[in-house]
Amino acid sequence: MVHRYGDGPSANERRRDLVHPFCRDEELQAIIRDLSQEACRAVLLESDMGLGATTLLQSVAERAHGNMPVLAIHGTPSLAKIPFGVLAANLRASGPTSLRSPVEMIRDMLALFSETAVDNSGNLDDSQNTPLVILDEAEFIDQPTAELLVHLVQVGSVKLLASYRTGSEMTEPLPSLWSKGVAERMRLLPLTRSEGHDFCCAMLSGRVLPSSSWHMWSAAAGNPLLLSLIISDAYQDGHLSQSNGAWVADAAMLPNGVQLQGLVHGQLRNLSAAAEEALALVALSEPVKSATLREIVSAEAIEELLRRRIVHAPAWEPGQLRLINPAYGDVIRATLPHTKSRRLHLQLIEKLNAEAPNPEALLRRTMWALDSGLPTDDGQLLQAGTFACKLYQSETGLHLASAITDPKFLSRANCVKARAKFNMGDYAAAVGLLEAAEKQATNVVDLLFGGLLMNAAKAAMGLPLKACYEDAANLRRHGEQLALSAENDSEQIIWITQERATVLELLTMSREGRYLEMDSPIRTILAASAPAYELDHKLHCSIALAMESERLSALGQPESGLTAAFSALAMTHQEDRDVYFLPEMIVTRSQVAALLAGDWVQAEQILAHFSVDMGPATISFGGSIDVARGMVMLRQGRMSSALPVLRSGIVSLQQSDPQQMLGLCTAMAMYAGAGTGHLDATAPNLTPSGANNCMYLVSIHEQAFAAAALEYREKNGQGLTGLIRLADDAAKRGHLTLELTALALAVGFDPDSYMDRFASVAAKVQGPWAGAVRTYARVWASGNARALVEAGEELLSARIYQHAQKVFHKAFALSLGSHQQDVALRARDGLARVAHATGETATQGVTEGVSSVESKAVLTKREGEIAALAASGASDKDIAEKLGVSVRTVEGHLYRTYAKLGIAAREELDLVLP
Structure with a gap:
């Protein structure tokens, strides 16, 4: 279905000012730290336009104001050739600065600082109250001023903070400050x-x-x-x-809004005609090879663009030229006159196409031709449309596919449209287009092009499993029919369509949880070869490995599952062979394996890979990132941290949920909310759908977290019963990891009843998480406070915080009962470290630990006052005088307090009192 966005701001609301945040705190602190060091006399700051150098310099000036004299200078091209011109406005002496000698200027500058000197009291720590000169755009000052500043810095009369634009050089001799070892360099980077x-x-x-x-x-x-x-x-x-x-x-x-257009056009002002022509070519066809561009336009024009920092040669694309920022391209393409764009295309496209462009360049140049109203090959339109959809430029993909008229490409064009609709979350429209494409297919390439996406779209719609199994059967029949008309290729056609049908069946079996049965078809695919359809077979192998990863993860071998997922990710594919979201599907399985193994380092690295290397997929698959991050936090016991992440994931998944993670995300959010006492009244009550519209192991986790949330909320045993039912069913199916997950949640409510089974299952499951569980279960019933503390420290090191907390609680209670003060101190310290890691208060954990050993009675108000004073070190006599009671009364209250708290001496009060 298509999800509608909420109402946008009204016209009146849009008139209010937005906040313009300062985003350079780290750099600000680094500059202050450097300038506070005696050996550092200057900081030279390199920055591109818009990265915040001027704002950063202003912030340093504000921080320094009131602590030292500050002189702010801004370089400007109009004064760059006038000796001391930029200083004129700051000096009181009359007459032109250009007529003064350097000695006079030094005297004037020192006098200026002397007039504004104040006591140094803080942020920039310099015992000599050294003045600070802040120089913005240091490439646009005159040489005498630069020489003056260098002299003042070298003799220790001032400190200098100077900024300059990347690609330019500061006026000599300012760069010598760094080479002489008295300055630090810093470069501002994009966010x-x-x-x-x-x-x-x-x-x-x-x-x-x-x-x-x-x-x-x-x-x-x-x-x-x-x-x-x-x-x-x-x-x-x-x-x-x-x-x-x-x-x-x-x-x-x-x-390409008005404000952005204004800024970009301002940066492009005063370009030469040749440079404007070169700029238009880069914008319309980027990335473009530098050598190709030099054949078309003059070298001087390219150098002008490079010098002005309008284009650049990225280090990751040797020999290629791009605009300095993607936003420039959007503005330039949107405002470039249609006639000029068409003329450039007619004149130059043949030379540009001769360089065999990459997918992004092909897409850009195809759109250039289409927007210019020029004839475009339908095969190129199809290829570009496929790339557009995989780059999540869905509107562009629809536009390109709609321009295709050749009947032999119409089936695949409909598949491209379907992928665009899938990206947008309109799964019903995607299925309709794919069904039309299947009817139009006249060859194997057409037949295979959208079949995988059909399976995913039907799963996203929650259609019955039967429909997906029927698709596989129909594919087998369709392949046999095509083979009848292909004399020389009939066997290969039947073979590849049969293998694709097996892949579709595997994807459907994943939704049923038939993990044991999946082994044989996976082995068959991986052991086969297909010379005539090698690219399709390679695609099938990647999916089979991803399915193997999921299968192993559910069966208690998540570490092996992670290895299988990485093998799938290592395989490269021809991107225009299919419209399926293969990388995203594999990455999801790798995330699942890492999470179930408890390999937090790998889980975090996979999340980073998805966020950076697969950035465009965030548009459709971004919600799964929050699901994975939230589950990491829950597996570690960080409920409070997980809750906002999961709530954000719910919003993302309501917009687009191609792998049906919304149920799991909502269940985990409700579990975290119930567990922390932050029940979200706006969240829907979750009832497991049982629709089999996602990976089975995802569905089981959804049901498990829903049951645990119910138990937290109702506390009547109903949720706990549901967890044990899930564990029993997983045991019957051989799904060890899923059994362990259900038991882990159950043990959180009733550790004594299920700990033995918990330990037994954990011993059969791979990964650090199961290992930590074994440690937890092994010591739980030991009654040895010291062993419990050591186990807690091991669990804390593994970042299994919820189990570490329970072990420390028990160790603390036992150590108080046996008066092992050193163990109690270690347990209390462990609880404090758990609290710090999870965002909970340390006293909350200690209080829970004390509750198991203290008397049923609660301290009276007077007992609490006396106990607090005693814990702070006050003697009985001091307490008696402070409270106006007798020493005997104090002693009696303390005696009753020790009994209630289960301790033997006042030295232990500090351990048990918050």
Whole structure:
């Protein structure tokens, strides 16, 4: 179904000012730290336009103001040739600065600092109260000023913070400060994805869907100024709306609003005609080989663009040229006159196409031809449309596929449209288009092109398993029919269609949880070879390995499952062979394996890989990132941290949920909310659907977390019974990992009843998580406080916080009962470290530990007062005087307090009192 975004801001609301956050705190602290060191006399800051150098310099000036004299200078091209011209406005002496000698200028500068000197009291620690000169755009000052500043820095009269633009050089001799060892260099970098997300949230003063922040951050290439303009334009134009409390950007939004256009056109002002021509070519066809461009336009034009930092040669693409920022391309292409675009295409496309462009360049150049109204080969349109959909440029994919008219490509064109609809979350429309494509298929390539996507779309719709098994049977029959008309290739056609049908059956068996039965067909696929259809067979092998990863993960071998997933990811494929989302499907299985193994390092690396290397997939698959991150936190016992992540995931998955993770995400959110006492009244009550519309192991986890949430909420044993029922069913099927998951949640409610079974199953499951579980179960019934503490420390090191907490609680209680003060201290310290890691308060954990050994009675108010004073070190006499009671009364209250708390002496009070 298509999900509608929430209502956007009204016209009046859009008129309010957005927040413009400062995003260079780390760099600010680094500059302050460097300038505070005696050996560092200058910091030279390199930055591209829009990365925040000027704002950073202003922040340093504000921090230094009141602590030392500060002189701010801004270089400008108009004064760059006038001796001391940039200093004129700061000096009181009359007459032109150009007529003064360097000695006079030094005297004037020192006098200026002397007039504004104040006591140094803080942020920039310099015992000599050294003045600070802040110089912005140091490439645009005159040489005498540069020489003056270098002299003042070298003799220790001032410290210097100077910024300059990447690709330029500071005026000599400023660079010599670094070569002489008295200056530090720093370079501002674009915001990382995480920083970009935080920037979006701060600017919009609320939660932002991760896929939406990625969309805007990637369009700006992490440039804070461009990102702020993209957000502002989108907000003003109504392309940002709120859904369930989170900001959502229109995924089809192009960053070419009025403010962004104004900035980009300002940067392009005064280009030569030749450079404008070269710029248009790069924008219309990027990436473009530098050698090819030099054949078309002059070398001087290219050098002008490079010098102005409008284009660059990325280090990861040797010999290629791109615009300095993707947002520039969107603006230039949107505002380039149609006639000029058409003329350039007619004149130059043959030379550009001769370089065998990569998928991105092919897509760009195909759109260039189509938008210019020029005839375009249907095969190229199909190829470009396929690339567009895999890059999640869904509107572009629809546009390209709709332009195809050749009957021999219509079947695959419908598949491209279906993938675009799938990306948008309109699974019913995708199925309709794929069914039409299947009827149009006249050859094996057409027949195989959309079949995998059909299976996924029907699963996303929740259609019965029977429909997917029927698709596999129909494919076998269709392949046999095609083979009748292919004399020389009939055996290979039957073979490859039979293998594809087996793959479809495997995907459906995954939804049923028939993991034991999947072994044989997986082995058959991996052992086969298909010379005539090698590319399709290779695709089948990748899927078979992904299925093997899922199968092994469920059967108690998640580490082996992770190895299988990595083998699948290592295989390369021809991207225009199919419209299926193969990389995303494999990455999801690798995430599952890492999570079930408890390999947090691998799980985090996979999440980072998805976020960076597969960024465009965030538009459709971004919700699964939050599901994985939330599950890591829950497996570690970090419920409070998991809850906001999972709530964000719910919003993402309501927009697009191709692998049907919404049920699991909601169940985990309800579990985390119930477990932390933050029941979310807006979340729907979850009842496991049983629709088999996702991986079976995902469905079982959904049911398990739903049952645990019910037990937290109702506390009547109903949820616990449900967990044991799931564990029993998993045991019958041989699904050891799923049995262990259900038991882990059950043990959280009743460790004594299920600990033996928990330990027995854990011993059969691979991975650090099962190993930690074995440690937990082994010591639980030991009654040895010291062994429990040692086990707790092992669990804490493995980041299995919830089990570490329970073990420390028990160790603390036992150590108090046996008066082992050193063990109690270690247990209390362990609880504090658990609390710090999970975001809970340390006293909460200690109080829970004490409750199992203290008397049923609660301390009276007077007992609590006396106990607190005694714990702080006050003597009985001091307490008696402070409270106005007798020493005997104090002693009596303390005696009763020790009995209630299960301790023997006042030295142990500090252990048990919060």
